[in-house]
Amino acid sequence: MSAGSVAVVVTDEIGLPSWELYELSIPLTVFGKTQPDLAEHWYDLRLCSTREPGTGEEARGDIGLSLRTPYGLDGLVGADTVIVTSVPDPCVEEGRPLPPGLADALRRAHASGARMVSLCTGAFALAEAGLLDGRRATAHWMHTAQLAARYPEVTVDDSVLYVDDGDVLTSAGLTAGLDLCLHLVRRDLGAHVANQLARRMVVPAHRPGGQAQFIDLSVPATDDEGLGPVLEWARAHLDRPLTVDDLARRAAMSPRTLYRRVQAATGTTPLQWLLNQRLARAQSLLESTDLPVEKIAELSGLGTANNLRHHFLKHVGVAPGDYRRSFFSRRAA
Template identity: 55%
Template sequence: MIDDMPMYELGIACEIFRHPWYSLRLCSSGPVRIETGFTIHPEHSLDTLGAADTVLIPALPHACLNSGRPIPPDLIAAVRAAATAGARMVSLCSGAFVLAAAGVLDGKRATTHWQQAATLAKWYPNVDVDASVLYVDNGDVLTSAGRSAAMDLCLHVVRHDLGSHIANSLARVMVVPAHRPGGQAQYIAQSVPTTDDEGLGATLQWALDRLDQPLTVAAWARQAKMSTRTFVRRFHEATATTPRQWLLNQRLNRARELLESTTMSIDHISKHSGLGSSANLRHHFNAAMGTTPTSYRRAFQSTSPA
């Protein structure tokens, strides 16, 4: 934490990782003045980063990006030492500039807020900057785009550490989507409808309650009391994807939850998630996750805490 940093990404990290599954510590070289005018007094110094399992770096002050104010050398040194010690490094929004300055992103794909992506690429040419995605997971180094994408990445980390059930529960408490894939475009002109009078929330829940049943776009539109064309248009305005792709994503999420939390066979999981056959599940699961359902279950069980 450094002076004049934004509160938004810091608040996201504190809200998600304050829960008892984690031991959250705020670290700085002294009292930190937040850009909105109040001061935080972290209890831990930057030296604490060297013993951390995961280091989260929120967004930088705007002055570090727009006015040439240097990133504090002691912060860069502490981040570099933590990475060398084997900590998982996670940056939110423009926090990627700290990882880049510490050399942690050299040779790696990374993202940041789309408004700052060109600057990141210019200042740190050894970083493969992708301005088109919500977040990038390199295993031990993860970066997110700006604002709400930071929440997507934090929930992604929780999902990796503790499983879909915990991540989905947190998402419900925070009233946000349970899962947005990292490859989704970060800049959407209108991500939600301008009015909720004819919102799709109830219709989406109707579909979630019937994932194991055949669902056509026409039937979905009838449930929403819209023509198919209007439904597809408004669905895209609200979710930035198509009904079919959204449905596939939700069925894959359901399959992941069942793989993590049950001993159900792959055939049964295919049916319960609405993906039909085990071959269909394997095909879509591998395309989305880069692994097979069986390998995913085995990897999850080997890394999931008791």
């Protein structure tokens, strides 16, 4: 038994090279390499080409590489999760048709119960299949205007890293796809496993989907050097009732300057950053200890059990007790 089957679509048409090594490598790295010390049962990964297997034709990347897969589009049906990476550029820029059978295969996979995921312009394939109608979705900010114009039934948000709409999830381009894949691991296997995997990949453990796609990097490097220690100090003292004024005093800067620098460095406000850190601490404690919820609320700086429950339901989607039952028992096993 695995943590679930993941089918990744590799799209290609003659003259329309599409899959990019970086975006394809993201689901391969996250879901394709077993992590026996993190979870007894990892994911079962398969690559599904838009070319029929056995034809001798290979999916060709746009940097001179080729890929032969044992599965065709029929391999999408029955998977627990289906991931569509970028579709061919002419399908986006010129509105050319998607590879034959792709939209229908995506509809059949979703109807069979698959969780549907797109990375970057893979959202165009989900939209063409009608799976984004009436939903909020995103893609790389360079293509969101085209997505919105071509599919008016989709509510396109060009300001976020990814959108989790339950059984359909979409991400912006490039590294945002990694954020979304780690988010899926967090949903499936818990915060501890996702954090440890992110640490092995030397990437941030959790960038919330609502974080901006692009962050103002005009802040000099010395600013980040001054900000880093105060954020680390805050992580070490989450049990305290920290305020923006507290952080500003610690950083020896005005609250306004701190606000600007935190937003530039993290894409979110200082108070939202603090809340994200507190929730991450609470998730870790729920998974790794049998402390009562009241104590976890205190240690994470969320104050009371009621406040912890409120933020968990709003931001994690489940109550703390349900979260613990799902992931504490899994780690213990």
